[in-house]
Amino acid sequence: MTLPDSELPRTEDEWRVRLSPDEFRVLREHGTEPAWTGEYVDTKTAGMYRCRACGVELYPSDTKFDSHCGWPSFDDAIPGAIKEIEDNSLGMRRTEIRCARCDSHLGHVFRGEGFTPKDTRHCVNSLSIRLDPSTT
Ligand SMILES: [Zn+2]
Numbered sequence: 001m002t003l004p005d006s007e008l009p010r011t012e013d014e015w016r017v018r019l020s021p022d023e024f025r026v027l028r029e030h031g032t033e034p035a036w037t038g039e040y041v042d043t044k045t046a047g048m049y050r051c052r053a054c055g056v057e058l059y060p061s062d063t064k065f066d067s068h069c070g071w072p073s074f075d076d077a078i079p080g081a082i083k084e085i086e087d088n089s090l091g092m093r094r095t096e097i098r099c100a101r102c103d104s105h106l107g108h109v110f111r112g113e114g115f116t117p118k119d120t121r122h123c124v125n126s127l128s129i130r131l132d133p134s135t136t
Pocket of ligand 1: 052056100103104
């Protein structure tokens with residue numbers, strides 16, 4: 001499921017043909033899907049959430065929790081899989097999260113909200129990830 005390095009797109013035009021228009025808008029143009037519309041908001045299925053653009057492993061399903069914010073939320077990620085970028089758009093100070101491998105937009109990370117013992121919320125668009133259900 002992981003795209004080999006040799007097939008990883010190098011340009012936005014190459015991404016555009018690989019992704020649906022909605023996926024392209026979120027992953028490559030930093031869009032946000034409307035709250036409560038994503039396919040994984042309430043998903044409890046065990047497995048591994050991968051980057052929808054390049055397929056790399058991002059979030060084990062046991063890091064997912066109910067934040068009631070309208071988007072899938074995770075309190076931890078595979079070490080090194082995510083990179084954080086300061087985002088001051090829309091008049092807010094936020095921290096954007098992207099796939100470290102392919103630089104695709106995932107969502108934003110928030111800390112200090114007290115949802116879980118790790119005190120971290122990765123607020124991720126369903127369109128940015130794909131669940132690979134565990135087979136065991
Ligand atoms: Zn990726």
